[in-house]
Amino acid sequence: xxxxINIGLLxxxxxxSGVATILHKxxxxxxxxxxxxxxxxxxxVKDATKKRDTELSEDIFTINADExxxxxxxDLIVEVIGGxxxxxxxxxxxxxxxxxxVTANKDVMAQFGHELLNLADENKxxxxxxxxxxxxxxxIRTLEDGLAxxxxxxxxxxxxxxxxxxxxxxxxxxxxxEEALIEATELGFAEADxxxxxDGIDAARKMAILASLAFSTxxxxxxxxxxxxxxxxxxxxxxxxxxxxxxxxxxxAKKDDDGIEISVExxxxxNSHPLASVNxxxxxxxxxxxxxxxxxxxxxxxxxxxxxxSVTGDIVAACRNLLLGVNGKRLHAPxxxxxxxxxxxxxxRYFHRISVKDEVGVLxxxxxxxxxxxxxxxxxxxxxxxxxxxxxxxxxxxxISRQQHLDIMNEMRNTPEVNGVISYYRVEGGNK
Amino acid sequence: xxxxINIGLLxxxxxxSGVATILHKxxxxxxxxxxxxxxxxxxxVKDATKKRDTELSEDIFTINADExxxxxxxDLIVEVIGGxxxxxxxxxxxxxxxxxxVTANKDVMAQFGHELLNLADENKxxxxxxxxxxxxxxxIRTLEDGLAxxxxxxxxxxxxxxxxxxxxxxxxxxxxxEEALIEATELGFAEADxxxxxDGIDAARKMAILASLAFSTxxxxxxxxxxxxxxxxxxxxxxxxxxxxxxxxxxxAKKDDDGIEISVExxxxxNSHPLASVNxxxxxxxxxxxxxxxxxxxxxxxxxxxxxxSVTGDIVAACRNLLLGVNGKRLHAPxxxxxxxxxxxxxxRYFHRISVKDEVGVLxxxxxxxxxxxxxxxxxxxxxxxxxxxxxxxxxxxxISRQQHLDIMNEMRNTPEVNGVISYYRVEGGNK
Numbered sequence: 001x002x003x004x005i006n007i008g009l010l011x012x013x014x015x016x017s018g019v020a021t022i023l024h025k026x027x028x029x030x031x032x033x034x035x036x037x038x039x040x041x042x043x044x045v046k047d048a049t050k051k052r053d054t055e056l057s058e059d060i061f062t063i064n065a066d067e068x069x070x071x072x073x074x075d076l077i078v079e080v081i082g083g084x085x086x087x088x089x090x091x092x093x094x095x096x097x098x099x100x101x102v103t104a105n106k107d108v109m110a111q112f113g114h115e116l117l118n119l120a121d122e123n124k125x126x127x128x129x130x131x132x133x134x135x136x137x138x139x140i141r142t143l144e145d146g147l148a149x150x151x152x153x154x155x156x157x158x159x160x161x162x163x164x165x166x167x168x169x170x171x172x173x174x175x176x177x178e179e180a181l182i183e184a185t186e187l188g189f190a191e192a193d194x195x196x197x198x199d200g201i202d203a204a205r206k207m208a209i210l211a212s213l214a215f216s217t218x219x220x221x222x223x224x225x226x227x228x229x230x231x232x233x234x235x236x237x238x239x240x241x242x243x244x245x246x247x248x249x250x251x252x253a254k255k256d257d258d259g260i261e262i263s264v265e266x267x268x269x270x271n272s273h274p275l276a277s278v279n280x281x282x283x284x285x286x287x288x289x290x291x292x293x294x295x296x297x298x299x300x301x302x303x304x305x306x307x308x309x310s311v312t313g314d315i316v317a318a319c320r321n322l323l324l325g326v327n328g329k330r331l332h333a334p335x336x337x338x339x340x341x342x343x344x345x346x347x348x349r350y351f352h353r354i355s356v357k358d359e360v361g362v363l364x365x366x367x368x369x370x371x372x373x374x375x376x377x378x379x380x381x382x383x384x385x386x387x388x389x390x391x392x393x394x395x396x397x398x399x400i401s402r403q404q405h406l407d408i409m410n411e412m413r414n415t416p417e418v419n420g421v422i423s424y425y426r427v428e429g430g431n432k
Numbered sequence: 433x434x435x436x437i438n439i440g441l442l443x444x445x446x447x448x449s450g451v452a453t454i455l456h457k458x459x460x461x462x463x464x465x466x467x468x469x470x471x472x473x474x475x476x477v478k479d480a481t482k483k484r485d486t487e488l489s490e491d492i493f494t495i496n497a498d499e500x501x502x503x504x505x506x507d508l509i510v511e512v513i514g515g516x517x518x519x520x521x522x523x524x525x526x527x528x529x530x531x532x533x534v535t536a537n538k539d540v541m542a543q544f545g546h547e548l549l550n551l552a553d554e555n556k557x558x559x560x561x562x563x564x565x566x567x568x569x570x571x572i573r574t575l576e577d578g579l580a581x582x583x584x585x586x587x588x589x590x591x592x593x594x595x596x597x598x599x600x601x602x603x604x605x606x607x608x609x610e611e612a613l614i615e616a617t618e619l620g621f622a623e624a625d626x627x628x629x630x631d632g633i634d635a636a637r638k639m640a641i642l643a644s645l646a647f648s649t650x651x652x653x654x655x656x657x658x659x660x661x662x663x664x665x666x667x668x669x670x671x672x673x674x675x676x677x678x679x680x681x682x683x684x685a686k687k688d689d690d691g692i693e694i695s696v697e698x699x700x701x702x703n704s705h706p707l708a709s710v711n712x713x714x715x716x717x718x719x720x721x722x723x724x725x726x727x728x729x730x731x732x733x734x735x736x737x738x739x740x741x742s743v744t745g746d747i748v749a750a751c752r753n754l755l756l757g758v759n760g761k762r763l764h765a766p767x768x769x770x771x772x773x774x775x776x777x778x779x780x781r782y783f784h785r786i787s788v789k790d791e792v793g794v795l796x797x798x799x800x801x802x803x804x805x806x807x808x809x810x811x812x813x814x815x816x817x818x819x820x821x822x823x824x825x826x827x828x829x830x831x832i833s834r835q836q837h838l839d840i841m842n843e844m845r846n847t848p849e850v851n852g853v854i855s856y857y858r859v860e861g862g863n864k
Contacts, residue, residue, distance in 0.1 A: 022581055022723055029583065029648075032767050136724035141577055142570055149454055149744030151461065274730060277709045284728075291454055292568035292731065292741040296716075298706060299727030309724040312581030326756045335464050 002075070005034070005319045006041040008068035008099075010090055011081035012061070015104055015131070016043070017054065018308025019078060019315070024055060026312075034319050042068040044081075069093050076318055078311060079103040088112055095123045100327055102314040104131035104307055110205030114218050117330065124328030126321055128314035133206040134159060134283050136306025137299035138313065143213045143287075152214040154254040154288035156428060159206040161281035161301035162190045162197035163229055163249040168279045171237050171246065177229070189281050189302070199228035200249065200264040207251035210285065211262050215255045216335040219262060223340045224251075225402075227265035233423040239353060239394070240268050240425075246276040250428055259339040261346045266425060268351050273429040343403040348426045349378070350405050352395040354412055355421040362417045366393060369415070373408050375400040390419050396427070434507070437466070437751045438473040440500035440531075442522055443513035444493070447536055447563070448475070449486065450740025451510060451747070456487060458744075466751050474500040476513075501525050508750055510743060511535040520544055527555045532759055534746040536563035536739055542637035546650050549762065556760030558753055560746035565638040566591060566715050568738025569731035570745065575645045575719075584646040586686040586720035588860060591638040593713035593733035594622045594629035595661055595681040600711045603669050603678065609661070621713050621734070631660035632681065632696040639683035642717065643694050647687045648767040651694060655772045656683075657834075659697035665855040671785060671826070672700050672857075678708040682860055691771040693778045698857060700783050705861040775835040780858045781810070782837050784827040786844055787853040794849045798825060801847070805840050807832040822851050828859070 007023075009016055020040055023030070030038050040060065048061040062068065069077060069090060077094040081087050084107050091108065094101050101120070103109065108116070109132045120127035130140045134157075143152070158164050162184055169180035181198075184190035196202045204224040211219045229249060240247045245268035253262045269276045274296050278284040283301025288294055300306040321327040356362045363382060370377055379396035397405070405424070412418050439455075441448055452472055455462070462470050472492065480493040494500065501509060501522060509526035511533060513519050520540050526533050533552070535541065540548070541564045552559035562572045566589075575584070590596050594616055601612035613630075616622035628634045636656040643651045661681060672679045677700035685694045701708045706728050710716040715733025720726055732738040753759040788794045795814060802809055811828035829837070837856070844850050 018723075026581060026583065029767075030581070136721075137727055138574055138577070142574065145570070145573060145577070145745070145749065149458060149462070149748050150741050151458065272711075274706070274709055277706055279704075289568075289741065291450075291737040291744075293735070293738055295569055295729070295731030297727070297729055300725045303725070305723040306725055309582050309721065312723075313577070316581050317577065324756070324758045324761065326758055329756065335461075 002036060002323060004036050005038045005076065005322060006074045007038060007315065008071060008074040008077045009040055009043040010065070010068060010077060010079045010087075012043050012045050012052070013080065013082070014304035015307045015311065016080040018304045019080065019311050020054065020056060022308055022312045023315075030316065033316060034323060036323065038315065038319055041074055042071060044068045065090060069097060069099070074099065075322055076100045076102065076315065078315065079105060080311065082107075084108055084111065088116070091116055091127070092119060095119050095125050095127065098123055098125060100126040100318045100322065102128045102311055102318055104129070104311050106132040106202070106205045106209065110208045110221050113209060113212065114334065117333075120328065121330055121333065126318045126327045128318055129209070130314045131307045131310035133209050134285060134297070135161070135299065135301045135303060136309050137283060137285070137297050137301070138310065139210065139285055139297055140213065141313070142297060143210065150289040150292050152287055152289050153256065155210055155214055155252070155285060156275060157207065157210065157251045157283070157285035158248055158275060158278050159210075159251050159283050159285065159301065160197055160203040160249060161283055162194060163203070164278065164283070164301070165189050165281045166198075166229070167237075167247055167249065171241070172279070177232070198230070200226040203249060203251050203264040207253055207262055207264055211253040211260065212334065214253065214287070215260060215338060217260065217338040218334050219260065223260075223262055225263040225265070229266060231423060232266050233353070233421070236353065236423050236425075243268070243351070244271050245269060245351075245427070246271055247425065248275065250275065252428060255338065258345055259341040261341045267428040268425040270427075270429040275429070343406060344401050346402045347399045348402070349399055350397045351425045351427055352397070352409075353423045354393045354395070355390050355419040356393055356417050357419065358391050359417060363393065365415065365417055366395070366412070369408055369411050370395065370397070373404050375404050375408060434468060434755060436468050437470045437508060437754060438506045439470060439747065440503060440506040440509045441472055441475040442497070442500060442509060442511045444475050444477050444484070445512065445514070446736035447739050447743065448512040450736045451512065451743050452486065452488060454740055454744045455747075462748065465748065466755060468755065470747065470751055473506055474503060476500045497522060501529060501531070506531065507754055508532045508534065508747065510747065511537060512743065514539075516540055516543065520548070523548055523559070524551060527551050527557050527559065530555055530557060532558040532750045532754065534560045534743055534750055536743050537561070538564040538634070538637045538641065542640045542653050545641060545644065546766065549765075552760065553762055553765065558750045558759045560750055561641070562746045563739045563742035565641050566717060566729070566731065567593070567733045567735060568741050569715060569717070569729050569733070570742065571642065571717055571729055572645065573745070574729060575642065582721040582724050584719055584721050585688065587642055587646055587684070587717060588707060589639065589642065589683045589715070589717035590680055590707060590710050591642075591683050591715050591717065591733065592629055592632075592635040592681055593715055594626060595635070596710065596715070596733070597621050597713045598630075598661070599669075599679055599681065603673070604711070609664070630662070632658040635681060635683050635696040639685055639694055639696055643685035643692065644766065646685065646719070647692060647770060649692065649770040650766050651692065655692075655694055657693075657695040657697070661698060663855060664698050665785070665853070668785065668855050668857075675700070675783070676703050677701060677783075677859070678703055679857065680707065680710075682707065684860060687770065690777055691773040693773045699860040700857040702859075702861040707861070775838065776833050778834045779831045780834065781831055782829045783857045783859055784829070784841075785855045786825045786827070787822050787851040788825055788849050789851060790823050791849060795825065797847065797849055798827075798844070801840055801843050802827065802829070805836050807836050807840060
């Protein structure tokens with residue numbers, strides 16, 4: 001049995017330094033839990049001579065990746081560089097060198113997760129990636145272990161803190177999208193280029209990772225239907241409120257005998273649903289299981305310390321496996337081959353807001369478009385004139401296919417009575 | 433390596449039969465996850481000849497506990513009899529016979545958990561008890577593994593489904609306590625004798641189990657300060673609503689350098705807090721960690737299938753340990769000795785509703801009682817006359833000790849101007 005475990009850290013940004021702080025601060029707890037000390041032996045950085053506010057000795061830092069990955073005394077590599085190319089290569093090299101890997105890298109895991117997990121299996125190494133989804137929320141472990149005996153058939157998740165922060169500020173403080181984005185950037189919740197967040201790509205990556213695990217299959221990023229925040233029109237949030245909904249950027253994944261469907265888009269969530277109350281930068285994933293019913297996991301979706309906590313949780317798990325000699329025994333390899341459903345096979349209720357000219361017969365015209373496409377309506381409301389001199393028609397459909405919905409939207413755009421201004425939302429909640 | 437795992441089931445009530453159903457239904461998944469089949473070999477029941485709606489063969493049932501516990505081919509005992517004496521003895525016998533044990537028994541775990549876990553350690557056996565708290569929510573595993581690298585300093589939990597169901601019906605459907613209790617009983621959420629639920633004992637048991645684990649210490653049932661639902665007066669729920677609160681039966685556990693404090697009582701939770709939206713029979717535990725910040729775990733707190741799912745999750749974990757030969761390695765034995773804080777050391781904000789005679793000078797009199805006890809008030813409101821011809825005074829304190837609060841309440845009861853009708857709530861949320 002080893003009498004200590006040595007860690008090589010790739011990257012020393014906010015997450016990396018957070019990991020070092022936690023390992024240092026909780027040293028005694030860790031020795032109690034594992035029986036041996038866990039030490040950081042080498043840290044790969046871009047500039048080894050830079051002044052750092054850390055208790056670590058200077059000679060621990062190196063600019064040479066080989067000194068970390070090739071060091072035979074290092075048992076475990078923790079990858080917190082971010083990005084894809086270098087990170088992926090480093091993970092591959094570490095696994096080939098027989099070292100366990102802990103990563104917080106959602107880009108790499110969403111794009112190359114399946115191949116890297118296979119490589120880990122081949123080399124009898126652990127590859128843990130809890131921090132790649134949901135920051136401090138132990139989601140991956142829960143899906144792997146806690147619900148191991150259940151069959152998960154759906155997941156709905158608020159998995160991007162930036163967009164949730166923006167939507168919360170827009171709803172509760174009546175801020176504009178632009179104002180809310182500036183605040184998010186100032187508080188460090190949004191990156192300088194926020195497009196991956198607001199376009200839904202970041203959430204799509206996380207949904208691909210979660211759905212792969214939940215459904216025990218291989219889900220790729222391109223399997224996710226994505227719509228960004230830019231489709232949210234002024235007034236939509238207030239409208240949602242009037243109808244008892246909250247607008248959220250939500251990921252949804254479902255599986256049935258016909259296949260899987262995965263999406264990230266702005267949706268209307270019923271206010272009584274627990275996800276509607278998930279505010280600010282918080283994340284939450286709502287899980288629908290065959291036997292457990294409904295469970296939800298809530299917490300900080302990002303941030304240096306929460307993410308570092310998840311990384312350290314993985315480090316503890318990997319160390320334990322190393323000490324017990326049971327590393328590299330993944331018991332949850334993908335098992336099912338799933339086809340991604342076509343738009344004609346995916347059903348939901350839709351909320352349509354269509355700005356039309358204030359003319360006689362418009363409502364009849366539009367209603368006929370729905371019936372031509374075989375879509376029945378649950379609610380039809382004509383609203384007071386908007387500031388453009390037109391009126392808003394609100395239609396809430398019964399269950400229709402995404403194809404029907406898209407066809408109707410297309411036809412609306414080509415209908416002369418429609419101003420061309422349309423917004424639409426899938427209605428989420430009450431999933432079955 | 434074993435080529436199958438045999439299970440002995442003690443009890444075949446709603447949970448036991450649920451476990452059998454899940455194991456049968458998910459057989460293939462389990463073989464994929466573990467590599468070997470998991471079989472129920474013997475089931476202890478009270479009447480072996482009773483007709484049962486099950487696919488299991490008749491000769492699997494026995495009324496002789498020895499046939500289950502002493503069977504050398506049985507690897508794992510699953511205790512779902514309930515009660516304490518027989519259950520505890522069976523668990524002890526199984527552990528002494530070197531068998532792993534999975535139990536859903538919160539009574540046994542709250543009262544004898546520490547001694548049984550030590551016995552399991554001595555015999556190098558696993559003793560798992562996920563289902564004893566929070567039904568289908570994987571709380572124990574999360575506290576043990578997911579947040580392994582964090583230091584938890586507080587937990588707030590809605591851990592009793594019956595009382596939460598009753599309070600939800602009282603709030604949202606304006607039912608009386610009695611009506612709500614009848615509905616809970618009819619739906620199977622409340623037992624024939626609901627006193628353990630409504631008096632807070634059930635929740636206290638679960639809080640003792642959770643706090644022991646979260647704080648890595650030994651918490652006993654008698655360490656928990658308990659107040660039941662009977663202290664909730666008519667009109668209190670509406671009053672809470674007017675002030676932006678929701679009344680919940682909540683467990684609270686906190687730890688700092690001075691010691692630990694654990695309570696179960698009706699509290700006022702700020703409506704913006706996620707726990708305020710946990711409705712009906714659902715449970716949720718809100719965890720405050722040093723580094724992760726705030727996380728919440730939500731799900732069905734009881735019910736046959738959710739509880740059975742947790743039991744089966746434990747079975748999978750125990751089987752995996754058996755197969756890997758790493759059973760009985762508890763890495764989380766209690767580590768800290770904690771003293772339970774005195775009432776003078778426990779601080780909180782309190783909401784006091786005091787019915788007084790409608791006389792001149794009453795407000796001054798009462799206010800002077802607060803200042804005599806060194807308690808400062810955040811809010812003082814005199815309300816419209818109640819139906820008894822008196823008036824209600826509402827006082828919300830700043831942070832005061834529980835001792836100050838109790839002293840003030842005592843003095844109020846002996847003040848002639850007070851009608852003797854008092855209700856009070858600790859204000860929960862914004863924990864630090």
